[in-house]
Amino acid sequence: MKIPKYLVPDAYMADPAVHVFDGRLYIYPSHDWESGIEENDNGDHFDMKDYHVFSTDDIENGVLTDHGVVLDTADISWAGRQLWDCDVACKDGKYYMYFPLKDQNDIFRIGVAISYKPEGPFIPEENPIKGSYSIDPAIWEENGEYYMYFGGLWGGQLQRYRNNKALECAVQPEGKDLALCPKVVKLSVDMLGFAEEPRDVLILDENGDPLTAGDTERRFFEASWMHKYNGKYYFSYSTGDTHLLCYATGDNPYGPFVYQGVILTPVIGWTTHHAIAEFKGKWYLFYHDCVPSGGKTWLRSLKVVELEYDSKGKIKTIEGTLN
Numbered sequence: 001m002k003i004p005k006y007l008v009p010d011a012y013m014a015d016p017a018v019h020v021f022d023g024r025l026y027i028y029p030s031h032d033w034e035s036g037i038e039e040n041d042n043g044d045h046f047d048m049k050d051y052h053v054f055s056t057d058d059i060e061n062g063v064l065t066d067h068g069v070v071l072d073t074a075d076i077s078w079a080g081r082q083l084w085d086c087d088v089a090c091k092d093g094k095y096y097m098y099f100p101l102k103d104q105n106d107i108f109r110i111g112v113a114i115s116y117k118p119e120g121p122f123i124p125e126e127n128p129i130k131g132s133y134s135i136d137p138a139i140w141e142e143n144g145e146y147y148m149y150f151g152g153l154w155g156g157q158l159q160r161y162r163n164n165k166a167l168e169c170a171v172q173p174e175g176k177d178l179a180l181c182p183k184v185v186k187l188s189v190d191m192l193g194f195a196e197e198p199r200d201v202l203i204l205d206e207n208g209d210p211l212t213a214g215d216t217e218r219r220f221f222e223a224s225w226m227h228k229y230n231g232k233y234y235f236s237y238s239t240g241d242t243h244l245l246c247y248a249t250g251d252n253p254y255g256p257f258v259y260q261g262v263i264l265t266p267v268i269g270w271t272t273h274h275a276i277a278e279f280k281g282k283w284y285l286f287y288h289d290c291v292p293s294g295g296k297t298w299l300r301s302l303k304v305v306e307l308e309y310d311s312k313g314k315i316k317t318i319e320g321t322l323n
Contacts, residue, residue: 004305014288014300015085018275043155070120089139098137140226151182152222173213202256267320270297283307
């Protein structure tokens with residue numbers, strides 16, 4: 001698949017998480033709609049309120065099954081607003097959906113919902129994960145251990161925290177200050193909580209120095225994702241206001257990770273959020289843009305394109321506005 005394809009032409013879906021369960025590919029996107037809220041840097045216009053699940057055994061031809069609404073804010077006892085992007089993990093025949101949602105104090109927490117089928121529906125736990133904050137949970141499993149990556153700036157509220165504690169006032173680093181890091185935490189055995197304190201995911205430059213806040217074309221903003229290729233861990237993410245998808249590589253799930261390059265140049269639209277998955281011997285990049293909505297940044301459409309590596313394991317850059 002050298003030419004990107006739109007996957008859900010009759011609805012606005014974005015922020016995909018993608019996994020293969022029992023040989024079938026499942027897509028867990030956020031669900032955009034026309035909220036009527038004015039666009040702003042806090043992302044209030046992204047007032048999503050439910051999730052659909054899509055699946056396929058033929059991604060090359062974009063043949064998807066829509067399993068309908070599998071979780072709604074109305075089902076969640078602690079819900080405030082803004083059901084943003086989610087991810088799903090499987091353990092011992094159960095499927096765990098991790099979702100960010102503002103509570104009734106307008107603070108993002110991360111909740112868990114459970115199903116016995118990858119397509120849902122998902123039943124939410126009564127309370128969010130203790131100690132959780134910010135957005136964009138992404139799950140990585142290895143040798144029976146499950147790790148969650150999370151965090152997002154600006155509307156994602158990561159700047160409101162240091163050392164996993166809330167600040168009285170948010171502090172956004174600038175210039176030569178060290179950039180805020182995404183977080184990683186091992187999940188508890190029951191998959192319902194954190195087994196440890198979340199740690200920083202350190203992203204280094206070519207000299208081994210941590211990226212700075214002023215390095216806006218390389219530093220982390222949101223949209224963590226993890227995959228493994230030829231024994232290397234690939235941590236990928238969005239730079240947010242500079243609209244790039246980038247990646248860094250390391251030798252274990254905790255990092256540190258060394259910056260490698262750009263996966264996707266800017267697309268039409270503001271946010272850039274993605275997933276990377278292998279299916280039937282090929283690697284794919286799942287992402288979104290706003291072309292079908294005429295450039296409305298809050299109405300995004302899912303896309304997929306084949307992802308390629310060179311002989312050294314470097315990801316070949318995809319031009320966002322040329323596809």
